Amino acid sequence: MVIADYLPLLVLTAMALGVVTVIICLAQFFGPKNPTPEKMMPYESGSDPIGEPQATRFSVKFYMVAISFILFDLETIFVIPWAMSWQDSAALGHGLYSFAVMAIFLSILTVGLVYEWSQGGLEWD
Amino acid sequence: MQLLSTLTTLGLLTPPEGAELVALVPGAIVTLVAVVFILLDVFHNKGTSREYQAYFAAIGLVLTAASCWYLWDMGLERPVFFGMLYLDRYSLFFSGLACASAALMILASPAFLRSHQMDRGEYYLLILISVAGMIFMVQAADLLTMFIAFEVMSIPLYVLASFLRKDSRSAEAGMKYFILGAFSAALMLYGIALIYGATGTTNLEYIRENLFFLSAAGASHGAFGMVMIGVLLILSGLAFKVAAFPFHIWAPDVYTGSPTPSVGFMATAVKVVGFATMIRVFSVAFPLEVLRGGFFGWGWIDVAFVFAIGSMLLGNLVAVTQDNVKRMLAYYGIAHAGYLSIGFVAANSHPSFFLHNDAILYSLTAYTVALVGAFGVLSYFGRRGEAVETYADLGQLGIKYPKMGMIMTICVLSLAGVPPTGGFLAKFYIFRTGVDVGVQTGEMAFIYMVIVGVIGSVIGAYYYLKVIVYMYMKPALREVRPLATKGKLWALGACAAATLYLGVFPAKPIDVCRSAIMSMSGVPAEVQATIDRGQMELDRRLQVDED
Numbered sequence: 001m002v003i004a005d006y007l008p009l010l011v012l013t014a015m016a017l018g019v020v021t022v023i024i025c026l027a028q029f030f031g032p033k034n035p036t037p038e039k040m041m042p043y044e045s046g047s048d049p050i051g052e053p054q055a056t057r058f059s060v061k062f063y064m065v066a067i068s069f070i071l072f073d074l075e076t077i078f079v080i081p082w083a084m085s086w087q088d089s090a091a092l093g094h095g096l097y098s099f100a101v102m103a104i105f106l107s108i109l110t111v112g113l114v115y116e117w118s119q120g121g122l123e124w125d
Numbered sequence: 126m127q128l129l130s131t132l133t134t135l136g137l138l139t140p141p142e143g144a145e146l147v148a149l150v151p152g153a154i155v156t157l158v159a160v161v162f163i164l165l166d167v168f169h170n171k172g173t174s175r176e177y178q179a180y181f182a183a184i185g186l187v188l189t190a191a192s193c194w195y196l197w198d199m200g201l202e203r204p205v206f207f208g209m210l211y212l213d214r215y216s217l218f219f220s221g222l223a224c225a226s227a228a229l230m231i232l233a234s235p236a237f238l239r240s241h242q243m244d245r246g247e248y249y250l251l252i253l254i255s256v257a258g259m260i261f262m263v264q265a266a267d268l269l270t271m272f273i274a275f276e277v278m279s280i281p282l283y284v285l286a287s288f289l290r291k292d293s294r295s296a297e298a299g300m301k302y303f304i305l306g307a308f309s310a311a312l313m314l315y316g317i318a319l320i321y322g323a324t325g326t327t328n329l330e331y332i333r334e335n336l337f338f339l340s341a342a343g344a345s346h347g348a349f350g351m352v353m354i355g356v357l358l359i360l361s362g363l364a365f366k367v368a369a370f371p372f373h374i375w376a377p378d379v380y381t382g383s384p385t386p387s388v389g390f391m392a393t394a395v396k397v398v399g400f401a402t403m404i405r406v407f408s409v410a411f412p413l414e415v416l417r418g419g420f421f422g423w424g425w426i427d428v429a430f431v432f433a434i435g436s437m438l439l440g441n442l443v444a445v446t447q448d449n450v451k452r453m454l455a456y457y458g459i460a461h462a463g464y465l466s467i468g469f470v471a472a473n474s475h476p477s478f479f480l481h482n483d484a485i486l487y488s489l490t491a492y493t494v495a496l497v498g499a500f501g502v503l504s505y506f507g508r509r510g511e512a513v514e515t516y517a518d519l520g521q522l523g524i525k526y527p528k529m530g531m532i533m534t535i536c537v538l539s540l541a542g543v544p545p546t547g548g549f550l551a552k553f554y555i556f557r558t559g560v561d562v563g564v565q566t567g568e569m570a571f572i573y574m575v576i577v578g579v580i581g582s583v584i585g586a587y588y589y590l591k592v593i594v595y596m597y598m599k600p601a602l603r604e605v606r607p608l609a610t611k612g613k614l615w616a617l618g619a620c621a622a623a624t625l626y627l628g629v630f631p632a633k634p635i636d637v638c639r640s641a642i643m644s645m646s647g648v649p650a651e652v653q654a655t656i657d658r659g660q661m662e663l664d665r666r667l668q669v670d671e672d
Contacts, residue, residue: 097140111163118167 064121071116075109145205148212151192151220152260158185159253166246175244176235176610182249183612186228186256193221200644204266208328211266211646218486218641219263219401223394226493227256230390232616233501236608237386240507241289248288251281252390259398263405266647268317268327268359271402275313278398279306279366282391286383298382305375306365313362319355320410329410330647336413349415353424356411360403360425367399368455369462370435380455385512388451389500392458393493400465400489404482408473409647419474420570429470433574436463441581444588449514450503453588454496457540460581461492467574468555471562474571476651478562479642480659484554486638491539491547491627498536498620502529505613506605513605516595523596526607528614530596532621539624541589542582547627552582639663 082102089098116122162182169175200213231249238244258277265271283306287299321327324335336352361372368376380388407425411417418424440460447453465485472481506513506522506529513519523530539548556575563571627634643656 092139094140108160111160114167115163 061124068116068121071109071112075106078105141206144201147196147199148201148205148210148264150196151189151217151224152257152264154189154192155185155224155253155257155260158182158188159250159257162246162250162253166250169246174235174239175246176612178246178249179231179235180612182253183228183231185253186224186231189256189260190221190224190228193217193224200646202646204328204330204647208330209267209270210261210264212264213646214641214644215401215405215646216260216264218637219397220260222397222490222493223256223259223263226394226397226497227252227390229494229497229501229616229620230386232610232612233389233497233504234384234386236610236613237384237504237507237512240608241384241512242291243289243384245288248285248384248387251285251288252387255279255281255285255390256394259394262398263401265402265405266329268320268329268332268406268410271406272310272314272317275362275366275402276310278395279310282306282395285387285391286379288384288387292382294382295384296382298379301375302379309362309365309372312358316355316358316362319351319358323352323355329406332410333412333649336411336416340413340415353416356407356416356425357428359406360428363399363403363406364432364462367396367403367462367465368459369432369466370439370459371432373436373439373459373462376459377452377455380458381449381451381514385451385500385504388454389497389504392454392500393496396458396462396465397489397493400469400485403469404473404485405645405647408479408645408652409649412476412649412652417474420568426470426474429466429473430570430574433463433466433470434577436460436466437577437581438463441584445584447588448516450516450519450592451500451514454499457585457588458496460585463581464488464552464555464578467559467578470574471559471571474562475566476649477655478558478565479648479652479655480639481558481562482642483635483638484551484558486641487627487631487635488551488555490634490638491551491624494620494623494627495536495539495546495548498532498617498624499540501613501617501620502533502536505529505608505617507608508603508605516591517599517602518605519592519595520599521596521601522605523593525601529607529617532617533596534593535621535624537589537592539628541586543586545625545628547624547631550628550631552578 079102082098086095086098089095158181162178162185165178165181169178194217196212196217197214200217201211204211231252234248235244238248255278258274258279258281260274262271262274262278265274283299283303286302287296289295317327320332324332324339326332326335340349364370365372365375380392383391411425415422416424417426419426420430421427436459440456440458440463444453444456444460447456465488468481468485468488472478472485503513505526506518513522523533535546539546542548542552544550556578559571559575559578563569563575639659643659645656648656
């Protein structure tokens with residue numbers, strides 16, 4: 001492994017920084033500006049960022065969001081490596097098998113989503 | 126390294142052979158039933174009874190048990206999926222037992238849940254998922270498979286414990302079970318990590334081989350310290366699940382607070398699976414003399430010895446002072462873990478006694494049907510969302526509801542160990558194992574253990590007969606209503622019938638237990654020699670019978 005192998009990483013970092021800078025600058029120069037007190041607050045997922053910790057309680061609704069997040073986050077963790085290695089799998093002639101296994105996994109997760117939906121987990125109110 | 130990782134990738138991308146997939150059948154059926162159950166629950170017509178869901182889940186579990194029966198002669202020599210799962214009669218036996226316990230308790234549940242205003246489909250779903258974990262746990266050929274299955278089994282149980290969420294005792298039960306269970310699981314995982322650190326593998330058979338290699342290469346006694354700590358941590362994690370003596374603290378509170386039918390499931394199926402895993406893991410992976418110990422060389426046999434003595438003394442003595450029947454049954458569960466530990470210590474103290482493990486299998490079967498029956502009868506009575514729990518609540522119930530009285534009497538007599546019930550023979554076999562091994566080795570510790578066990582059973586007779594006395598001879602203190610469904614009556618009748626069957630016609634069940642223990646795959650060569658000798662003797666005896 002030589003240092004040149006890390007060049008793509010450097011390029012990625014540079015591009016990420018560049019894109020962020022460009023977006024912020026564009027918003028700064030061209031965006032409409034009519035500030036209200038709410039808009040000026042730091043963003044804290046809807047709860048009041050300044051004040052006594054005991055006085056402001058989290059809404060229990062966030063917990064449903066967190067659970068759904070974990071569900072789909074785990075799904076991603078399993079699906080991405082599968083997608084990366086599917087070509088190798090297909091090259092060995094097991095493409096259909098590999099696809100069937102992932103289809104079973106996804107269908108079980110989908111049943112979970114259907115359940116969550118029916119229990120009202122996807123509605124905010 | 127590059128080559129190795131390429132090979133592993135190749136291995137992972139290659140589908141298992143068709144024959145290997147057979148090992149998944151029982152687990153897959155339960156999982157499929159659970160997934161279909163979710164959809165059934167989603168399309169449930171709100172406000173109508175959910176009794177049919179109980180029948181659906183129970184039929185699914187019966188199908189699973191039937192598949193275990195069907196696969197009985199189709200065991201595989203080698204573990205499948207790169208050494209992850211065994212398929213042998215041993216695992217099928219325990220899978221079937223766990224399914225039976227779950228199916229009976231599910232049938233006993235609907236009316237109880239309705240009277241507590243918690244008639245939710247999730248209850249059955251949690252039991253189904255837990256059973257799926259149990260099935261994979263008894264099949265596990267790798268510590269990691271075992272741990273994942275262990276968690277799949279445990280997490281639904283924590284939720285089940287707190288299922289009556291409006292009842293503060295149930296919430297307390299769930300919380301206690303969850304926190305302590307999470308700790309014990311973490312300790313067990315740490316133990317697995319230590320074993321992996323010492324041997325470089327998590328596969329049970331490779332662990333054994335690597336440990337033999339290490340000891341042959343001249344690793345000193347002290348060098349096994351890390352392995353020993355790992356072994357003890359794994360043992361303590363399993364001992365927590367079966368509620369053995371120093372890890373029993375959670376059991377009484379959790380059993381009292383949880384919904385009664387689910388306690389029947391927790392107290393039986395989890396104990397069954399815990400002991401099954403204990404026998405498998407310790408006889409397959411850690412048979413090395415240094416680790417095994419045996420009467421104060423301080424190996425795992427000595428630790429199990431302490432579990433046995435402590436559980437029997439504490440369980441039986443504390444059970445006497447209880448006035449709550451569920452709590453009494455919890456302490457009896459602790460005592461019973463002690464009785465089973467007698468069998469575990471005696472049968473695994475030397476490879477040549479391995480076949481004595483069949484006493485544990487038989488005892489677990491008898492205990493399961495009797496305890497499921499007892500909890501089923503307790504959940505049969507109730508009034509306005511209040512469960513019948515204390516001895517005083519039971520007053521006159523045996524006379525008012527003769528069928529229930531009969532079933533409770535049979536189950537309780539079996540738990541107390543009175544002939545002609547299964548419980549009597551179960552205790553007899555366990556004690557005989559201890560005495561037999563004690564006589565053959567001349568080691569008095571086995572005999573002392575049995576003496577403590579016998580004294581414990583005498584104490585046990587007192588608090589079990591008390592149940593019968595209250596049911597027939599004490600006045601009724603408050604009015605209770607039956608929470609009857611047809612399925613429940615059938616399930617409880619089946620428990621009582623099975624208890625009597627195990628006691629009166631024990632030959633067939635004992636044969637099944639023996640053939641289960643004799644087919645255990647992955648055992649070390651010395652144990653295999655014992656099994657082969659036993660098989661030869663059995664064949665010879667059959668030959669004589671035919672002539």
